[in-house]
Amino acid sequence: MGSLKHLLYDYLLSIGLSEIAAKYLNMAALIIALMLVVFIIDFIIRKLLIGAFIQFAARSKTNFDDLLISNKVPRNIAHIIPLLIALEFFPIVFYDFKGFESFVEKGLQVFAIVLTLWIVRSLLSTLKDYLKTLPRLKDKPIDSYIQVFMIFAWVAGFMSAIAIITGIPFLKFATGLGAISAVIILVFKDTILGFVASIQVSINDMVRIGDWITFEKYGADGDVIEINLATVKVQNFDKTITTIPTYALISDSFKNWRGMTNSDGxxxxxxxxxxxxxxxxxxxxxxxxxxxxxxxxxxxxxxxxxxxxxxxxxxxxxxxxxxxxxxxxxxxxxxxxxxxxxxxxxxxxxxxxxxxxxxxxxxxxxxxxxxxxxxxxxxxxxxxxxxxxxxxxxxxxxxxxxxxxxxxxxxxx
Structure with missing residues (x-):
């Protein structure tokens, strides 16, 4: 380990570079080497793991493993080992720069949280698709259960990431967030409502850009041209533009003509x-x-x-x-x-x-x-x-x- 952290340092000093320049160049070389190693290992593991899953799925009688592949579970799991290698060796790379080491460590920990959420989402999507193939569960609201679980998972992941970045213990951060939640909700009410609505609209596929919708309450009757966090823009057939709050799509009733457009008449x-x-x-x-x-x-x-x-x-x-x-x-x-x-x-x-x-x-x-x-x-x-x-x-x-x-x-x- 000692020889790795000064891989080029002694050589750079010997050719006449200053100590600080040698340290920076040595760190840059170690970063490039670590990134190459991590990339190569990630590529090899990903290919091996996906190949093994495909071969196993071809011999298996159940379609669960096929759904694992289609929902990218092996691909996401393959990133775990390269991430662990990066966590193990980054202290060596930034041995002479402790400030950088702390910053990179937090970044890798946040990425670990995101990777965990990706894996959980892939597994839940696989489970949802599999349960929908079972006759006795076809009429059950499986999507709702998965959505609720994922909302809690993303909230927990977001809070964990903020706790890591700020250096505040998770429990203390969660407690403090609860104390100011009333103020946050009051100040950002429209933004929060729009955010929740946009998630619901996207997950439930209620409206897409290009859909013809009729929303009598807001006088909208035309094609959706834009969907964002706060508003949905509808170009009416007289070429006027009606702006609708995104949360109105889940709180009020409107008519989406997509079913007619996709039908035969x-x-x-x-x-x-x-x-x-x-x-x-x-x-x-x-x-x-x-x-x-x-x-x-x-x-x-x-x-x-x-x-x-x-x-x-x-x-x-x-x-x-x-x-x-x-x-x-x-x-x-x-x-x-x-x-x-x-x-x-x-x-x-x-x-x-x-x-x-x-x-x-x-x-x-x-x-x-x-x-x-x-x-x-x-x-x-x-x-x-x-x-x-x-x-x-x-x-x-x-x-x-x-x-x-x-x-x-x-x-x-």
Whole structure:
């Protein structure tokens, strides 16, 4: 050890350098040598350890070891031995400079804390991924448990690092931090809330840059262009910018359209309000007239035959339309909508297509169209939806139906 700490010192003195210059050059040479040794050992151990894990995982029947590799557990563990070597030999490197020795020692100890947290995070991520593969644990909130544990681990690691840097014992530092925590929370309330929120937003993948979100409370409706500790910036579709506090994303309700963007269609959900006075049973003559509508002619043929068979077999008195089974103009119109949507080229046939009647209101009977357009782009989506409703509104008179609307001034005239 004695020869190592003055590896070049005596030689540098012998060639005429001053004592202080010899000491600095000797320290620099030792730093370079130690860094090379540590780097080489780290590289060799990392390759050997990862290779051993890969070979073991290839022969193993469980996927736990595969998850260890994918979560970089062997890579993080491989750094332990080089770190121990650095801790062992750095007093020799800085033998003549005790001030540097103290500074480097604290730096290595802080790195040891960070490395420990990396290993713990990798192991917990592996455990989380493995538990999610077990059928009985698929519906359990495993992520929440891991997040809570990691929060405590990072807080403990941060406090340990500060205690090492300041030279204050950990327990004394923790006690003093508790005494001033109320002041810290009061002064940095928004920063702390934003920090916690940004962690939650990131971990839970609630919002990403580029997501389209709607946040009615703040008047935001557009694409997220920036996420930082305190604010989230949204560029609205009118090109204005709305700034939202980051903590509002976890304290208030907002809509993220990413699911729609990633899906195979964009939902159309809109109702026509039909005047109730226009709804009626269809006579045979009415049905014959409606058979001229090609989309539902075969349906009416089949349906009319089934109804006649039923009424005749049950000896229904059809002098009154109310008796027995009957078609209504509203029901036939619903069938027309359903057939029309299923034949529309812009509607995704692999997703839900439905025309449904909602509860009557004082503005008529809502007939809701529920379907998904194949084109999700806003402009094209609006065009498709308008085209569909243009057609359906114009179709209503053919079924003896009317749209409800409040009286206008011309109606009173």
């Amino acid at each position: 964009r939902r159309i959900k809109r109702a026509l309000f039909i005047k109730q006075s226009g709804v009626k049973y269809l006579s045979d003559e009415d049905v014959e007239d409606l058979k001229n509508i090609q989309l539902i002619s075969s349906y009416l043929e089949t349906r009319q035959a089934d109804i006649k068979t039923y009424n005749q077999s049950n000896e229904i008195n059809k002098d009154l339309l109310l008796n027995g089974r009957n078609l209504t103009n509203l029901g036939v119109f619903r069938k027309y909508i359903d057939t029309y949507l299923n034949n529309h080229s812009a509607i995704n046939k692999d997703m839900m297509i439905m025309a449904r009647q909602l509860a009557p209101t004082n503005q008529g009977i809502p007939l809701e169209i529920y379907a998904f357009s194949s084109d999700k782009r806003w402009e094209n989506y609006e065009y498709i939806m308008s085209d569909i409703f243009d057609h359906l509104i114009a179709s209503l008179p053919y079924f003896g139906l009317e749209i409800f609307e409040l009286p206008s001034t011309t109606d009173f005239r």
